[in-house]
Amino acid sequence: MEKLAYRGKPNTKPTLLVVEDDETTRAQLKWALGDEYELCLATDRPSALEAFRTLRPHLALLDLRLPPRTDGPTEGLAVLDAIRELDAEAQIIVLSGQTAQETDRLALNQGACDFLRKPARLDELRDVLRCRSRCAALGREGRLPAEALLEAMPEALQGRSPQMREVLDNIRKVAATDAPVLILGETGTGKETAARTIHGLSCRAHGAFVAITCGSLREDPDADHLFCGPLAAAAPSQGGGIGSAAEGTLFLDGVHQLPLGLQARLLRILQSRAIGTIGERETDLFAARLIAATSMDLQATARTGSFLEELYYSLAVVVIQMPPLRERQEDIRTVARSLLRRFANQHRKPALAFEPDALQALERYPWPGNLRELENCLQRAVILTDCDRLRAEHLGLKPLSPRLRTPHGLKAARRDAERDTIVEALKRHAGKVSPAAAELGISRPTLYALLRKLNIERSSSSPTGASPNME
Template identity: 40%
Template sequence: MADMRPKLLIVEDDSGLQRQLRWAYDDYRVFIAGDREEAIEFIRTEAPDVVTLDLGLPPDPDGTTEGFATLAEILQIKPDTKVIVASGHGARESALNAISGGAYDFYQKPIDIDELGLIVSRAFHVHALERENARLVEQPALDNRILGRLITAAPEMLKVARTIERVATTNISVMLLGASGTGKELLAHGLHDASNRNAQPFVAINCAAIPDTLLESELFGHEKGAFTGAVKTTPGKIEMAQGGTLFLDEVGDIPLPIQVKLLRFLQERVIERVGGRDPIAVDTRIVCATHQNLETMIAAGTFREDLYYRLAEIVIAIPTLKERSGDAVLLAKHFLTRFAKDMNPSVKGLAPDALAALDAWAWPGNVRELENRMKRAIIMADGKLVTAADLDLLPGDDEGVELINLRAAREIADRRAIRRAIARSEGNISSAAKLLGISRPTLYDLLKQYEMQA
């Protein structure tokens, strides 16, 4: 059988370290190179995703010239390679030069096998996320699949995507529930693209952004002379969505009088423009979204229960970015690729401290916050890599987590580590347990204890 393990190239001229490192990485196919020529040959023939590179290579074992030349040549041949540079020569200066030269990370000798192993593991994880991101970005924008628009590798969001794909070809009304910035309109647009109505209009209206006095006219249209300023007959959003999809964003902000008129439309599929008397039949699919708790609003009498059940034939809850394992880094890479060419072409990637900060931040503003931070960081970056400081984040910051006691802190840490391990292992429990350093039965016990799904 073919060996499907990820490929790791170790560039090291010390024969003792070669032997030690060769047997330290059972999870990878390990290749050993003792000089630049051998390293480049492996890059060309084996195309490893991750390389550990000692800067002190012959014929300059006491310096760094040959090592930096090797780094440059590796990235020229295979730019997506994650190169982890190791050196004991002028560590601080070498680290800065290595990162600015495109290295993924820097490790100061003497080598600690376990510590280096964690860096290597993370490098493979980041490379996999970037490869998935590239695959998604390369897909056509409209390919009748929700994933043509959605950038994710998180099981939590993939489950949402699959649900949307299943209901897309029906005419059932869909309600998307999620916090601000989670991508409700993007998902609604994706649902339309995957439906049989995709050749007809997708019409969106944010019900919270329009004054109550104008919302009725915006939804249902108006006849000429219906009110002051109505100088011509104007169709509303519902009518404009004939044959297609109408997306009602922030539906919880619709005032009660207009809720009554919207309910009548959903029951009879006809509208009357403001100031008009003639019924107009409209065939459109309704998708709505809100960040509010509509059940609480129903109990308070501010949202009609009968309208809720008409709109919410199926309800889909959208996870926050914090709940989407690994997606913060994936989306950050997507935004960097999307914005850097226009905003700051010299920016080529994310520094290790930025990756750590992206992974740790709670993202109270969700994807919208991430997009805004990335735009700012790209503009502010001085070097080739966006840093945690450019993102206005500190490595390891985690806003919104209040640690009440040690048990709570342990549970938060366990849940986060388990989610990341399962995401990194693509749902394989055995691999996830190995990453976590525990047995498979122990991982199953933790999943049961925390009521988590694999």
């Protein structure tokens, strides 16, 4: 153990424990980081644990290939486990030549807060260490309000169902890391809300949350500017490009719609941690945390060649599955009451409540548009209803068709419910797609895709028998 430093000493630099058996790498790290950190160098499990017990360092930089088993990550993961036993809040960054995605997941699942591969760029390493140092400081000062934030979750994340408890547990765990996250779920299930919550609970909450809708890049001639350094501010409609995420979070919504050319550019950025156009010698460091979301089976899409498989594995280090509302019926009353309070205050109505038949109708309805559709339904009811108690008739929900009461399989029942809901929405809006999509809480392209998927004849969705209006 080399160069002891004590965290309690006034006006000292943050203490960094480096666990690395390669002498050349230790020397390089000592030269590169010595001005900013009080370094303690260890070479194996015994010296690493002795140093951690003695110093209680702010940060630990851990190689996974340690003696006596340098042919794999076993010894390094054992050190990681032991440090977490000593301090559950320890900020541990794994630095290793390991390339297997499974190693990333193992390290993150066992408590590492970040994972860098050798040879790591010095500016990238410094950025990660500074970020984790801030996390350590916030944790010591009690200014990381994780529990308070979780108690005040937005409606999309409220509920006591097993599915939502798992989602919240995963959010809580992943917020403490910088690992890439892939959020899966149907349209309207709250994927962006989950991403914003991860950002708000993390040490990056002081930075920007930049959301980019990947589907719109197909028609954007300046889309390429999102992925280069000096031109990163050339797309203000997309939040200023990925460079504007700085030390915050970059959220890629509908990542399956990213064109293949931009997929390749994004993959290069993730691998090099640098933003710059081809041929440029000077590049900017990509220091943001990346969260992506999709309503598609991205792994299956990658198998067909429509999505780069290597990019999929780079994004899916941690996967969070958002359940559809129909699969968490026990949460509907909680979510609906919370939404009702919000909309009543927003529209300056007296405190509203549900009649029992309204709650029963909400629980029976299949909600193909998920939370967005529920929000639209309740906001419309609050605006249009004059009484102080909402009944089922105020919700405007179409009763289930007789065929849905026939036991012919859950998948078929969902399909029939979606079909009936879409047809009725189009009829209410005289076949106009845009207002029908808005009512359902989905985009126009999604509604058109559902029309094709569910074989909805255009003549059946318009009162006059005409095709749905394109507006």
